Amino acid sequence: MKSTAKHDERMANLTFAEVYPHYVTKVEKKDRTKKELHQVITWLTGFNEKALQKHIKDKTTFEEFFQQATLNPNAHLITGMICGYRIEEIENPLTQQVRYLDKLVDELAKGRKMEKILRTE
Secondary structure (H helix, E strand, O other): OOOOHHHHHHHHHOEHHHHHHHHHHHHHHOOOOHHHHHHHHHHHHOOOHHHHHHHHHOOOEHHHHHHHOOOOOOHHHOOOEEOOEEHHHOOOHHHHHHHHHHHHHHHHHOOOOHHHHOOOO
16 A cells, blocks of 8 residues: 555654553553653654653654654564555655654553564564
8 A cells, every 4th residue: 555645744743742652551451651652652753752852842744853863773674564555665764764653652552562662683
């Protein structure tokens, strides 16, 4: 399933602040913690707690969020399906990065062990 230009644009314009509360709700519903969520986000983006809070406060778009991120070198190891898309086949780099984050949050919520979520080669 290929993403469309309209879909890619929508992803770019979403703000991290809009989506973040949904991530928190999703993981907490499954007895995972906000601290674990932040650990996953930090692993993927390199952002510390202070930077995450600034992105939320500033209502940073996902485009700006990932432009400022230092993507983990093992992010390419995140594969599988998310929202009907095979992550490794997404052509738009930004859309793929947003889906990486979605996939990690899903895995956390599903109870996957942290050492499996935070991929290593």
